[in-house]
Amino acid sequence: MRGLGLLRAAGRRGRGVVLQLPQARPDRFGGVSVDLAQLRGLERPRAALLRAWLQDSIKQWKREGKIAVWLHIPVLQSSFIATAALQGFTFHHAEGDSSTLTLWLGDGNSRLPGYATHQLGVAGAVLDNSTGKVLVVQDKNKTKNAWKFPGGLSDPGEDIGDTAVREVFEETGIKSEFKSILSIRQQHRHPGAFGKSDMYIICRLEPSSFNISFCQQECLRCEWMDLDELAKTKDATPITSSIAKLLLYGYREGFDKIDITMKEFSAVYTGLVYKLYHRELPESYKDMGGL
Amino acid sequence: MRGLGLLRAAGRRGRGVVLQLPQARPDRFGGVSVDLAQLRGLERPRAALLRAWLQDSIKQWKREGKIAVWLHIPVLQSSFIATAALQGFTFHHAEGDSSTLTLWLGDGNSRLPGYATHQLGVAGAVLDNSTGKVLVVQDKNKTKNAWKFPGGLSDPGEDIGDTAVREVFEETGIKSEFKSILSIRQQHRHPGAFGKSDMYIICRLEPSSFNISFCQQECLRCEWMDLDELAKTKDATPITSSIAKLLLYGYREGFDKIDITMKEFSAVYTGLVYKLYHRELPESYKDMGGL
Known part of the structure; x- marks a missing residue:
């Protein structure tokens, strides 16, 4: 939660704009995630406010030892993308009506997972x-x-x-x-x-x-x-x-000389189903225990 | 090439702005492709000009029977994304420092190829x-x-x-x-x-x-x-x-009961190399002709 950062950013502009600035959620990999869908319409004064908020926030995230920032931007708020890019963000992916940008704050090269390859x-x-x-x-x-x-x-x-x-x-x-x-x-x-x-x-x-x-x-x-x-x-x-x-x-x-056959599994925790393909296994091996 | 459309758009704004508007390249699938990297810096009057240009261009592309528009946008010109979205464009993909949006103009549902899945x-x-x-x-x-x-x-x-x-x-x-x-x-x-x-x-x-x-x-x-x-x-x-x-x-x-083995090929036209995996083929079949 970035409550303090928000107030400071808003206060510094001194415009008395009442604006709910975005909140950052920490993830379990030591990064934070911000979704701009929380905002409605990025008019120009708000854009300036957001720029200041982002600059301040990045400084604070670094102080907190966060290793990465994920920024989710609805397509109609895309004017903020260039602002983020000027702070070092790059596109991670985009599809349909939103884009996701990332900024690596950790040591060395980014270790963030890529998108579909x-x-x-x-x-x-x-x-x-x-x-x-x-x-x-x-x-x-x-x-x-x-x-x-x-x-x-x-x-x-x-x-x-x-x-x-x-x-x-x-x-x-x-x-x-x-x-x-x-x-x-x-x-x-x-x-x-x-x-x-x-x-x-x-x-x-x-x-x-x-x-x-x-x-x-x-x-x-x-x-x-x-x-x-x-x-x-x-x-x-x-x-x-x-x-x-x-x-x-x-x-x-x-x-049987050439086939790579399929078996369907259920993933226990997620409830997802998946299909595994390999050479057919003789019955004696299938029955030997394990899962 | 959209020379006429450009002049009309520019003329209608009546500002005398000298601006090289983007050119659309037709592709072999009946669509057109526009790369905004042709432009330098999208200041506000230019954004209005681009909006008018895009609206006019879409009308003309439809008249010409084009089935799709591909729009390539450098990250620092992302303010144009929302403008394009308001004309019906959606993200096709984005990576690093640019995004690509598409608009389907053909009949029925979009038949454009998707991005990596x-x-x-x-x-x-x-x-x-x-x-x-x-x-x-x-x-x-x-x-x-x-x-x-x-x-x-x-x-x-x-x-x-x-x-x-x-x-x-x-x-x-x-x-x-x-x-x-x-x-x-x-x-x-x-x-x-x-x-x-x-x-x-x-x-x-x-x-x-x-x-x-x-x-x-x-x-x-x-x-x-x-x-x-x-x-x-x-x-x-x-x-x-x-x-x-x-x-x-x-x-x-x-x-040999379980292996799916690999063979490397050269793609004749592109010069690309690829690897094909399947069950090992007996020599008598490998030598039977074909390619």
């Missing part, structure tokens, strides 16, 4: 086990018409398998079911990810419908292709080619 | 093959002292295996080498990820040093524990317990 793309390799054919598309907007598996970016909060099933349906009209993860690719400084990293996961799906009705906006072509042919063609991206071979290996010798 | 944590299961012991830690800041594998958040641009090796060294003083990925966990609305999703990957590592010197700030305990014991204990997180059993399975019956 990866976007997640998911593709589905839909294999019709009865025919050995796999569903492939060619992108409309690419110069080289290489065959690939349908897929796209995951929506916020969407599970990996759900993204694969949704994207396959949106692009091709084929309904399918998630079976396993087949591969993961990580790529940094991705142009399509605003310079962030890109994680790309290919899933094995089983089709429950077979009539293609592909999205004309996204796809140039879409067809059921012999898996064997896809594994051998030069007209495929390197990842598609690798995964086609892997899928062929599984199709011929058992999917 | 996942943070990535990586842990290392370091197994000493000569003794069957695995390196485990107990966190200092948790109430329940459950054994787990050392690990932490990946730095921007850092490869999965590098994060595992770095975090293991920082927490325990043990040097190690990346061998494979063992598991992936996805959890959404993660409290430690500012509400974003958390991807957590456990790698199999082989130690090249054995004397523990653990970080007193992060760890309460650190030891080499019999893998068998870790697989059976109740004092482990559910994920640690699952992966200990998996690792024991691999240790006894061959790591």
